Amino acid sequence: MRLASVVAAAMLLIATTAHAADARAVIAVARQRIETADFRATGRLVRVDASGNRVSNAITIKAHWLPGVLRALVEIVPPRTPAGNARQDARVTILLEMRPNGQNTIRIFRPHESAPASLPFDKWSESVFGSDFNYEDFLQPEYYWQGQTILKSARFGARDCDVLKSTPGALDHSHYAEVQTWLDHTIGYPIYLEKTLKDGGIVKEFTYFGLSQSGGVWSARQVEVKIHGRPGSTLLIIERGSTKANLSIRDFSPEQISQFEDRP
Numbered sequence: 001m002r003l004a005s006v007v008a009a010a011m012l013l014i015a016t017t018a019h020a021a022d023a024r025a026v027i028a029v030a031r032q033r034i035e036t037a038d039f040r041a042t043g044r045l046v047r048v049d050a051s052g053n054r055v056s057n058a059i060t061i062k063a064h065w066l067p068g069v070l071r072a073l074v075e076i077v078p079p080r081t082p083a084g085n086a087r088q089d090a091r092v093t094i095l096l097e098m099r100p101n102g103q104n105t106i107r108i109f110r111p112h113e114s115a116p117a118s119l120p121f122d123k124w125s126e127s128v129f130g131s132d133f134n135y136e137d138f139l140q141p142e143y144y145w146q147g148q149t150i151l152k153s154a155r156f157g158a159r160d161c162d163v164l165k166s167t168p169g170a171l172d173h174s175h176y177a178e179v180q181t182w183l184d185h186t187i188g189y190p191i192y193l194e195k196t197l198k199d200g201g202i203v204k205e206f207t208y209f210g211l212s213q214s215g216g217v218w219s220a221r222q223v224e225v226k227i228h229g230r231p232g233s234t235l236l237i238i239e240r241g242s243t244k245a246n247l248s249i250r251d252f253s254p255e256q257i258s259q260f261e262d263r264p
Contacts, residue, residue: 023150026162029188030143030181037065039219041241045076047131050231055079057129059236061138064247070098071252074138076129093257094119094128094135100144102172106135109257116254125175125197132204132225132234134175137195142166142179151180156192160185175199184211189218203228217243 045059056079063072074094093109095116106124107116124136146169154163161182168174175198182192193206205228210221223236250256 022162023148023164026150026164026183026188027143027148030164030183033188033218034070034140034143035065036217037063037070038245038247039063039217039241039243040245040247041219041238043236043238043240045129045131045133046235046237047129048233048235055130061241062245062247062251064245064249064251066249068099071249072096072098072138073252073257078129092129094138095252095254095257096135096139098139098141098144102141102144102169104139104141104173106139107254109254116257121173124173125199132227132232133236136175137204137206137225141172141174142168142176142181145169145172145174147178153185154182156182159191161191177201187211187213187218189220214243219243 040060040062042058042060045057047055058077060075061072063070065071072095074096075091076094077091091111095107095109097105106119108119109116119135125134127133128135128137143166145166147165147167149165151163151165154161159182162185164181164183166179166181168176177196177198179196180194181190183189184191189208189211190206191208191211193204195204195206196202197204205226207224207226208220208222209224211218212221213219219238219241221238224233225236226233
């Protein structure tokens, strides 16, 4: 009996060690994708209500990794009015900075304002333009959180995936209690996510469609977001872009962004 217990304990230790090694390998691939990011994309952010009615906003996203920080610039322009002009006063530009140490920041640029406003952390979970995306969803810091575990291998559609569970540590500012990510076993790209909010345990489901590779970089043409148990969804539809955009820190400077906001 004693020998059996020792053997069982040893097998458990070996399994746990292998499990941890698998998690590190999966995380390494995910982090490499972030730490080589240099892309721009243009498309639409579409909110679909329970009746199928759609509200479509133009969206442009630029992202670039510089040593120690991922900068992402999200520009959203609402629909044109009957007079043919976009609602300039409602347009918004969001500058997000994600750091592996959890010290992330979000700043908002609005037309006719002399300086960007820092978005307080308690507002990061608010809806962006009435969509199912919140501000934090554009950061994707979960791959750098303290808690990382491979739960299982599972199929999602036609793809074999590693299911990664990420949980924030004490220094990781997030409104999510955990994120479970289905990562394609071959390419390490997310196929599906479930994000659980700390407040009320609400689960948000993210599904990635139209995966393709360009210049060795994988991307998705569409992301659908649903809140579990609620009607409607939001579609982030990418219509064109570049996975190697040759961006620099100048593209994310407040002065450059303010010049854009001042243009009609």
